[in-house]
Amino acid sequence: MASTTTTTFLILSFSLLLLLSVTAASPLLEAANILSAAGYECMALQLELASQTLQSHHSLTIFAPSDAAFEHHHHHPSLHLLRYHLLPHAFSLHSLTSLPFGASIPTLLPSHSLTVTTTNPHSISINNVSLNTTPIFQHPNLTIFSAHTFFNPHFHFQHQNPTPPPNPATCPPPLKTPLSHASHLLHSRNFSVVAAVLNLQFPAPCTGRELTLFAPPDNAITHLNLTELVPLLHRHLVPCKIAWRDLAALQDGTLIGTYERGFAINVTNTNTLLLNGVHVTFPEMYRGDWLVVHGVNHMLSGTHHGKRHPTHRAKKNDSYRVSVEEEQDGGDQESSSGFEDHRHREGEENSPHHYHFSAFH
Template sequence: MAVALLLLTLLLFSLCHALPREAIFDAADVLSDSGFVSMALTLEIVAQTLLQQSHSATVFAPSDSAFKKSGQPSLDLLRFHLAPLPLPPATLRQLTPGSRIPTLFPGQSLTVTSSDNSLVSVNNVKLTDSPIYDDGFLLVYGLDKFFDPTFQFNTPTPNSDSSCSAKNHTDSFDQAIQTLKTGGYSAMASFLGMQLSGVAEQSGITVFAPADDMLMNRIGDLGDYPSFFRRHIVPCRILWNDLVDLGDGTELPTFLEGFAINITRSDGVLILNGVPVFFPDVFFNDRVVVHGVSDVLSPQVNQPHVHEDQEILFDPSEF
C-alpha cells in the first residue's frame, strides 16, 4: 500500500512540470526545416502562453499553403489545433471513428474520422503518417488545411456487446494500461496497474478516466488516493453504445462504497456527475472499457455519505 502511494506521488509530481520552453523552440525549428514556416513562427509566439499549464501536448500544424489560403488564424482557432495530451501514432491508430480528442479551445473537441495502419484523419483532414516532431511529451503532426470547428461527425453504430459480461477475446489487460499511459492518462494507468495486474478472470470493469492535467490540483493527501480512484471505476463492462442508451437519472455503482455516478444529458452531451464524457471508448477489450472524462467525478449534492476505505483499494474477489 505504501509503495503504491509513493509511486503515485512521484508520478503526479512529475506531471506538474510544464513543457520546457526549449522543446517548443526545437519543435518550431523542425517545423521550419520541414516546410511549415508559418506554423513554426506562430508556435514560437503563442505556444508558451497556451501550453504553460500543460506537461504534454500534441500540435496539429497546418501547412504554409493553408495559412496563405485562410490568413492568420484567430487565437481560438489556434487553440483548436492544440491537444493537451501526447498522441503518438500507435494511439491514434487505435482510436475508432467518432472518438473525441480534447483541445485547448474551451468546449470544443476534435473527432477521429478514420484510423488504420496507414491513414489517420481528424475532422476529415488527413494527418502526416508520422509526427514531424516527437520528444515523447510534445508531438507535432502536419495538415494540409485548418480544422473546421463547425465539423459534425455522424457516429456509426457499432455492434453492441453485453454491458456487464466478459467476452472471450484475447486482448490483455496490459493493453488497456499501455493505451492509458500513451494517451495522457498515466496516473489512472499506474493505479490500475498496481491494483489490478495479476488479478485472474474478471467480470469486467468500466473506467471513467480524467486526463493527467485534470488530476494535478485535484488530489490532496495520500490518504485521499484510494477513494479518489475507486470512484472512477464501475464493476461492470459498459461500451459507449450501451452507455448512451441509459436513461437520464440512471445511477452506476462504483468501487467506492456509497459513491454512485449519475447520468444526465445537456444539449445531447452525456454528463456524469456534472462532468462531460469527451473521449468514448478510449480503449476496450474483453475485460476493460475506458472512457475519457473532462474532469474528476465528485459526489452529487444529494448523494449519501461516502465510505472512504483507505486500507484496501480493491478486493480481487469483487471481480
C-alpha cells in the first residue's frame, strides 16, 4: 500500500513538473507559432529549440532576422546570439521609436546591450541594423520586430551626434498600403492589439477580397492569451464591405455572418444600433477600396439567431452582396459564398433594411 502511494506521488510530482515546464516555455512557443505563420521559419525553429533551455519571461521583445539572413549567416546561430535578440520587456513601436539616439537596451544576454542608432524619424535602427517599422506582432506582453540581419554582439557605439536627416523634400514619402493605413489608425486610437493580429493574418494587400472589421479596444482584450487572438479576429471579421449607412439601416434581428464558422453577429436596431449587445463607438474609423473598420466598445460574444427576411438582391452600386438563410420545414439551410461571389451585379436591386447575412466559408 505504501509502495503504491509513493508511486502515485512520484507520478503526480513528475506530471506537475512537466506541466510547469511547458507553461514556462509557452511564451516562446507562442512566439514561434506567430513567426512561423508570418514566414519566419528559421527564427521560429530557433525559438522552439531555445524554449527548452531559456528562462521564462512574462514579457518579451523579439528581433527576428529573416530567413534570408539565416541563409547568409556563416555559422548556425548559437543560443548566445539568440539571447542578444531578445529583450526582457515588451517594447511597443511607440516606445522603441521614442528612445533617443545612443540609448542602451538590456538584452537576455548578460552584460550585453543593444544601442539605438536611429537617425531618421521614418526608420528604426538598432546596432546599425534596420528594422521594419511595422511590427510582425504587437501585444502588451509580446512584441516581434523584423530585422534585416543579425545584431553583432561586439558592436561598438561611437559617441557622436547623429547625422542630421536629409531635407524632407528630397525624401520620397513612405509607401502606404490600405492595410498599413488602417493599422496606423487602429494603433493611434487604442485598438493596437487587433491591429497587430490583422497585420499577422493579412500581411499583404488582399486583392479581390472585401472585408469589414468590427474592432474591439485594447482594454477589452488584453487579458486574452495570444493563441486566442486569431479566433477573436475571425469573430469580428465579415467577408464583405458594410458601410456605416448600410449598417445603420439593417433591420432589427438581422444576422451577419463572420469568418468564425457558426458565429453570427445579431443586429439590434430599435433606438440604438447594437451588435450582439455591443455599441459601435467609431463608425467607419477607416474605409477603403476593400476594407471598412468600425470600432466597437467590447468584444462580440455569443451566437444569436435573428429574424428571417425575404431574399433581396444587392444594388449594383452597393459595396457588397449577401445571401439569405431561408426557412424550410425540415430545418434551416445556410447558403454560403466565396469571395468571388461578392462582386457588384448589374440590374440587381435590394432594400437595405431587409439584408440578412449568412456565414461565408
